[in-house]
Each structure stands twice: as structure tokens, then as C-alpha cells.
Amino acid sequence: MPVRDSYPDGAPCWADLTCTDPLGAEDFYGPILGWEFEELGPEHNGYTMCLTGGRPAAGLLPPPAGAEQLPAVWNVYLAAADLDTVYRRVAAAGGEAVLGPREVPAAGRLAFGIDPDGAAFGLWQAGGHHGAAVYGEPGAMCWHELTTPAAERADAFYAELFPYQQKQIGDGLGFDYSAWAVPGSHGLPVCGRYRTAVPRPYWSTYFAVADADHAADQAGALGGRVLREPFDSPYGTLVPCVDPFGAPVTFCQLP
Template sequence: MPPRDSYPDGAPCWVDLTTPDLAAAQDFYRPILGWEFQDQGAEFGHYTMCLSGGQPVAALMRPPEGAGELPPLWNVYLATSDLKAVHDRIADAGGSSALGPHEVPGAGWMAFAFDPTGASFGLWQPGAHKGSALVAEPGAMCWHELNTPDGATADAFYRELFPYIQQQIGDGTEFDYTTWKVPGSNDMPVCGRYRTAVRQPYWSVYFAVPDADAAAAQAQQLGGRLVREPFDSPHGRMAPVVDPAGARLTLCQLP
């Protein structure tokens, strides 16, 4: 597929990993996802692009100075064509801003915030950097979901930021999952929200792999661990893992 150069407002468009050891992260992700890496240099804090087939699909970064004991985490950025307007709605909707709006010279504008349930998320208004150039291909992101114990509060908050059309999956009690669509997404969900009893809510990222079982075995050999054994779902074969530093992700063999 040709490289992707745009995302509708509200769609996850980019991910980066906050991790204390960039070299160790590269050693883990390179063989599993087939990535090459491109250090952006000291000027950008050695922010490191992850490339699949020469195309940017994710990035690695060290915790910002002064961030304290920030846990290793994959950060998910939601696309916006008007970052300031979305950012200005965060506090009124019950969230809190952590950073921004902030220009990334030559790339775009970003902000970082927390939703009312405690999950962190990013906002990205593209300049030269449009987001992940590949989606739903081996080595690239293929799904994102918010994991939180308070689904109703989360759904309401994000509806204040973007024109999400949220559809309940399951009965909403024993199994509570909503899929989120936005205008411009061709009536396809762009992400989801899963109500689950996590102590620290978080946005999760799924990366496509050719073989989930082989990728899961490789992750363990490289110092990661399985959250659960690979399993089949209507959307592919899934392998939730934790990398050696403690960041969570899901490896997905698409149908």
C-alpha cells in the first residue's frame, strides 16, 4: 500500500515509546517487528524513529527531564487539525493538560494530557510529519484502545474533544467495550474503549505481525513476557506482551 499521509480528526495517528534505555528497546523490537532506527540527534533529545520498509511507523524516546519515575509506556497520539481548540476543551471536559501546545520544529504541533480516569494521551497536529506512514501492515500499528475502569466517564470525555460516534459492544455490564468512529474514517472504527479493572488506566497499541505465535515466542526469548498465551479473536490472533522495560503492547496477526 502507498504511504499514508493523513488521518481524520480523532484517529490515532502516531505512537512513541517512553523507555529508559533506547539501545535495549531497539534490541527487543528490531527482530520482532523488523524495524530499523533513525536517531534524530541531540537537538531532539535523541528521539529515535522506528522505520518499517524505510517508512516511519513509531518512535522511541527517553523520559523527559524532570518527569521523575515515569513508567515505560507506549504513548498514543490522536490527530487534530486544530490542536489549540481541542486542547482548550480538555479542562472543561474534566481532564488536565500535562504539556503543550508545543511546536516540534519542522514536524508539527503536539500536546499531552490526562483524561478524567487517569490515562495519558497525546494530540498531534501535523506539519511535515503526518503520523505513521503505514497502518495494518506487518511492523506497523493496527489498533488502539483505551483501558479504563470507568468507561462511561471516558466515553463522555473524549466525545467532548472529538465528534466520536461510540457504539456499545457486548451488554455494557459484564463485557463493556465501545468502538469509536469519526467523520472521514469510511464508517470504520478508528479505536476502542475497554472497561477493565486496571489500577492505572492507559491507551494500548497493537502492532501487526505475520505470525503471532512466533512473535510471542521471540518476545520471551528477548526478555519480554506474555500477559496471556496467544489467542484467536474475530479480528486476528492476539499476543499481549510486556517488553523487558515493562511497557505493554499487543502483537496481532491480522486475519
């Protein structure tokens, strides 16, 4: 597939895993997703690029010094052409602006916020790095999701950051799922919000795989925990997992 070089505002454009053992993460995700790895060295704080077909697909990094006790997590970055304006909206909408905007030399600018119920998310203004150069094929991101018990508050908060067109695709009761599109996505959703009872809301990433059953077998054999055996949905065959470091991740065999 061609290299992807842009994302509309509000679309998840990048994801990286923060964990205390990036080399262990390579051993887990590499076989499942067919990734190769490019370690950028100490000048980039130990950041590692995950590549599929030579194209950047995601990243791995150790936690900052002094934060080693924090749980492993896939950080999801929302594209923001005007990072400063969106970052100001975080606090104005009732969230917490925690980091940024910060320059990443030759790559772009980043910031981090926390929504009113505790879900952390990144913001990315592209420079030399536009985000994942591949999307929606095996080895690449294919979906992102906010899991939260506070559905109405989450919908309202993120709609203050970006002009999301939010559409309920469940019944709003037993299954409450809002699919979010943005101008520039041609009416297609770019991410979703799922309401369920969790102790702390979080953003998570789905990665496409060629064979869901094989991915489930690999995940278990490589030290992960498969939360549910592969199951079919209208959007593909899903394998929800927790990786060996405790980060939620879902593998998906696309239709």
C-alpha cells in the same frame, strides 16, 4: 502498501515509547517487528524513528530529565487539525491539560492531556510529519485502545474532544467494549475503549505481525512477558505482552 499521509481528527496517528533504555527497546522491538532505526540526535532530544520498509512506523525516546522514575509507556497521539481548540476542550471536559501546544520544528505541533481518571494521551497537529506512514500491515500500528474501569466517564470525556461515534460491541456488562469511529473514517472504528479493573487507566498500541506464535516466542526470548498465549479473536490472533521495560503492548496477526 502506499504511504499514508493523513488521519481524520480523533484517529490515533502516531505512537512512541518512552523508556529509559531506547537502545534496549531497539533490541526488543526490532526483531519482532522488523524495524530499522534512525536516531535523530541530541538536537531532537534523543528521539529515534522506527522504520518499516523505510517508512516511519513509531518512535522511541528517553524520558525527560528528572522524570526517569516514570514507568515506561507507549504514548498514543490523536490527530487534531485544530490543536488549540481540542486542547482547550481537555480541561473544559474535566481532564488536565499538561503540556502544549508545542511546536516540533518541521514536523507539527503536539500537546498532552490526562483524562479525568488518569490516562495520558497526546494530540498531534500534522505539519511535515503526518503520523505513521504505514498502518495495518506487519511492522505497523493496527489498533489503539483505552483500558479503563470508568467506562461511562471515559466515553463522555473523549466525545467532548472529538465527534466520536461510539458503538458498544460487547454486552456492556461482562464484556464492555466501545468501538469509536470518526467522521472521515467511513464508519470504521479508529480506536476502542475497554472496561476492566486496572489501577490506572492507560492507552495502548497494537502492532501487526506476520505470525503471532513466532512473535510470542520472540517476545519471551527477548525479555518481555507474554500475558496470554496467542488467542484468536474476530479481529486477528492477539498476543498481549509487557515489554522488558514494563510497557503494555499487543502484537496482532491480522486476519
